[in-house]
Amino acid sequence: MAYYNFKRGTKLYIVYSNNQYEFELNDISFGQTFAEESYPVKTLQQPNKFFEGAIINKANPANFSFTIYAIKEPDFKILYDLGCKLNTSYNLNFFDAYIKSTDYIFKLERAVITDIVFNIIKTEPLSITYDGQAAVVSKVSSIPGTPVSRSATTSYNIIKEVDFSLDSTTFDRVFSASLELKNNINWFGHHTVQGSASTMYPYNYTLDSRSLTGSVGVYLVDTSALFTHSVSVPLYFRAGESNLTGIECDAPLVSITNRVAVEEAYTQYFDWRLMSNPTDLTTILTYLTLE
Numbered sequence: 001m002a003y004y005n006f007k008r009g010t011k012l013y014i015v016y017s018n019n020q021y022e023f024e025l026n027d028i029s030f031g032q033t034f035a036e037e038s039y040p041v042k043t044l045q046q047p048n049k050f051f052e053g054a055i056i057n058k059a060n061p062a063n064f065s066f067t068i069y070a071i072k073e074p075d076f077k078i079l080y081d082l083g084c085k086l087n088t089s090y091n092l093n094f095f096d097a098y099i100k101s102t103d104y105i106f107k108l109e110r111a112v113i114t115d116i117v118f119n120i121i122k123t124e125p126l127s128i129t130y131d132g133q134a135a136v137v138s139k140v141s142s143i144p145g146t147p148v149s150r151s152a153t154t155s156y157n158i159i160k161e162v163d164f165s166l167d168s169t170t171f172d173r174v175f176s177a178s179l180e181l182k183n184n185i186n187w188f189g190h191h192t193v194q195g196s197a198s199t200m201y202p203y204n205y206t207l208d209s210r211s212l213t214g215s216v217g218v219y220l221v222d223t224s225a226l227f228t229h230s231v232s233v234p235l236y237f238r239a240g241e242s243n244l245t246g247i248e249c250d251a252p253l254v255s256i257t258n259r260v261a262v263e264e265a266y267t268q269y270f271d272w273r274l275m276s277n278p279t280d281l282t283t284i285l286t287y288l289t290l291e
Contacts, residue, residue, distance in 0.1 A: 245289060259271070
């Protein structure tokens, strides 16, 4: 009798420094494609061979996307740190991700976070979407590492407060916000034969650039910053259930542009981008937990 593996109930395990971290998922996708090179087979002796031959011996980097609640407990912070913190070589650290369905375990080897999106919707739980790439996707039979103990409770972070100030001016009546960190990586052109005698997989990468951007929408009741722009102002932003939990950005230097929008009510949007270069990004962009 045929049976199926459903996405519901899928769990994510991150293995880093021989520690195993368990995550519940809101959503997940992953996959890996292969590069095909075609070549002509039509010859003078065989003029009817119009369909070209193929060589497939190289894998593209695997892509993945995980959406996870930004809970109040620190249990899920390791994935956030892997996407934010750099090592001594000014690159992000590799980790292995294991996706466990009803019957199968898939391994994403030498994974790296390329994009972190904070899903900020008032009165809903704060969640984070992690996009990334990995060298190899394979099916395995077990998950290595020492399991790290979870907190006794799992508390969701309902967005009840959104604080926003720009150049020491506080803006009330915030109705929308977005925040995103991008790590622009470039896999090396060199490939190695790994896991297969005939297929070459990517193995290493360089971090070319990073960007931290956001947008905050407020109802138009204060026109002091209307139709303005600047490249050298401080910004403060926080979203969460209280001032103890959630996501906080305390940026000393951003570029900012302001635009007006005519909706049911007049609104204005502040679009910004981080310009300072902290040694540790988590000193500016902080995932606030209870511990």
